[in-house]
Amino acid sequence: MPEFFQFLVSGLTVGAVYALVALGFTLVYSASDVVNFAQGEFVMLGGMVTVFVSTAGVPLPLAALIAVGVSIVIGLLLYWLAIAPARGASAISLIIITIGASIFLRGAAQIVFDKQFHKLPSFSGDTPVNLFGAAVQPQSFWVLGGAAVIVLLLYVFLERTLLGKAVLATAANRLAARLVGINTATIMALAFGGSAAIGGIAGILITPITLTSYDVGTQLALKGFAAAMLGGMGNPLGAVVGGLLLGSLEAFGAGYISSTYKDAFAFIVILVVLFTAPQGLFGRRAVERV
């Protein structure tokens, strides 16, 4: 049983990061129909900027704040310089653009930073906490708590603020949103900036556990995309559930079955889910209108 909790906690911790990346995918996709494969690079940026700014002598909290700021700026630039000019291009062309952006950001990171692995100190020390017989790193609480706070804030923003409602309206029907006077370009910029911030924070929270380097983004984008699709693209709740599920599956698969095939379980489950529910777990099932 302690083993079970050990796997569960580590799975949920990694899953929380997947969930945040998936949330970024879903946010951008809802607002703009773009599947942003550069989403993982924001996680990389959050971790790397914090590492380098804090080694330069800036206190950790301030360094983290700067890292989130940098992520947001990069997110906005991505929208303004690469996505907005390609308005009207096909879905696959836009995907290629975001992949180009991800290669670009990785290339930039390799020049500005370096090609080494880096670690951040844990926020509250490294003494494990005993929980149901499992030794839990304090940083896990930071990751899970941080993710919960982000999800909660996002929920309040979307449901309780005028701007948030404008985002939901744009996601539901872009043309109608424009007709009632919503500036959909601003909403899209907001979505890119917001998802970059979420990715950046995820990177800061997880780096003390998993380390970071200039090239961690691809794998995270892959997992985040998978989590978003597992939940049903365009559904924030689905993204969170998909992420946590994916992380847990990996942890249990690795722990109980085979650690070398850790990544396989997630993809097998995704394939099985899609074969039975082609719109993901929480996706809307639409009858195509003719």
Place this chain on the structure above:
Amino acid sequence: MLARLSQRYGVLIALAAIIALLPLVFPSTYYYRVASLVWVSAFAAIGLNILMGKAGQVSLGHAGFFGIGAYAAAIGPAHLGLPSLAALVVGAGFSALLAYLVGRPILRLRGHYLAIATLGFGALVALVITTESHWTGGPDGMPVAKLSLFGWRAGGSGTWYWIAGGLLLGGAWIAFNLDETPTGRAFRALHDSEIAARVTGIDVNRFKLQAFVIAAVYASLAGSALAMMNGFVNPDQAGFLHSIELVTMVVLGGLGSVVGSIVGAAVLIMLPQFLTVFQEYENLLLGFIIIVSMIFMREGIVPTARRLISRGRA
């Protein structure tokens, strides 16, 4: 129709001429190698383009089939005692079978769901290749026996240049063939309107599956050829980044355009070779060039060029 017919043979003849004459300007054997790489990649891209450009179905896991072909060429002779050529055929057959079995459920998905499902499939293939190291050599890869035909061994980059060129010509010929046949029209029809295609009696699942299997066989053959050419395979050839590279070749060159796939492959293979002089700026520039070309040539290089030329004439 006659115009299109002659255009098709015109392109094939031009391609043959380029393949035949290019060596005259090659200053060193290094160029043979790069050109062979382009031909092999273009062959894989042409196959993927039949699936993506004609039938309109995306695959983000196509390197999986490329990897199967590559490892078939490696494992066949090393572990099963198969001659290289037989290994290549077995690899292609296995890829076709796998594409058929996996394609049936996968191709019912649409858009991004199809994208993630194919991605997952590719990831699984890559994972098996990386993990089953007693067969595949694991992450380090394994050597591949040289291709030998009736006692004659294909060795240097010069020989491979011609084999790869011939392969590409054959692949382009078949892709052109398809265009004006019931099968090719069914592909294009279901791309433009799946509903209308079904109403005209096209069994869309069957044709999607056919396009998927064709593309898988192309990728598998390309993988085998590359493996024998390099004399070595590694799991990256089956990996996600290689899948993305193949898709980028197709989209950058122009969806649905055979010439586009060749141009896309040429750009994506040669660009990194040129960019190596920029050393650490290589990735930065590659990403930048991909973004800028997709923004300014969103239909792809070849269709955009064709449009500009015809506008210039008018």
Place this chain on the structure above:
Amino acid sequence: MTILKVDDIGIAFGGVKAIDGVSFSVDAGQIFSIIGPNGAGKTTLFNVISGIYEANRGRVELSGENVTSFTPDALATRGLSRTFQNLQIFQRMTAVENVMVGRHLRERCNLFADLFRLPSVIRQNRNTRDAALNFLGEVGLRGSADMLAGSLSYGACKRLEIARALAAEPNVLLLDEPAAGCNSVETEEIDRLIWRVAEKGIAVVLVEHDMKLVMKISHRILVLERGRLLIEGSPREVRDNPAVLEAYLGKHGARQPARA
């Protein structure tokens, strides 16, 4: 002879009944029109008959065979063909290629023969193209054969869809608002075309808003209102029915029967 029989069809979307218990049957060579205000369920009925939507209840028969819940391609092999209210042409193919696709079921389609483009494929292709050109001629588009379908005018696209549907040589043809967006000359052409089609023995089911056209060419008319069958009868019976005037044309229509 009854070719198409629709029996007690019902379908609902999210609790809203779009079609509620509609039955009718159509004979070979008959022009059977379905009219009714926007949203009455005419297109939905077509979608059910052609297998695009699955009905919640009811039964569809083609030439005596129960074809309820058959897939669209299975229905096509049994002689059902249709056009769409919202154009569904193959934009990136030429006009003649669109019609050639319409002949898909009349062609032999073998992957290996096609990959290597064997002589038989070339021969068949020539025949298919010739046939397709004839069907294009029937709708007056012969001159645009090699133009990209996406570049044709709206009216031309409507006729292209008819040519594609005819190319399958169906025995039932469903036409969803073929004259919408057409000028009076084009409407006149469509009128004659539908006549010719019916004369070949094809059962034509027509959804159309142009009352003049409907009254002139229909053998029978069915009036649909909010998914229910209001009345079915000859053009005269339908025109003189007060409930129809009330429901379909509104109060103004009642005083202006000439419009109908």
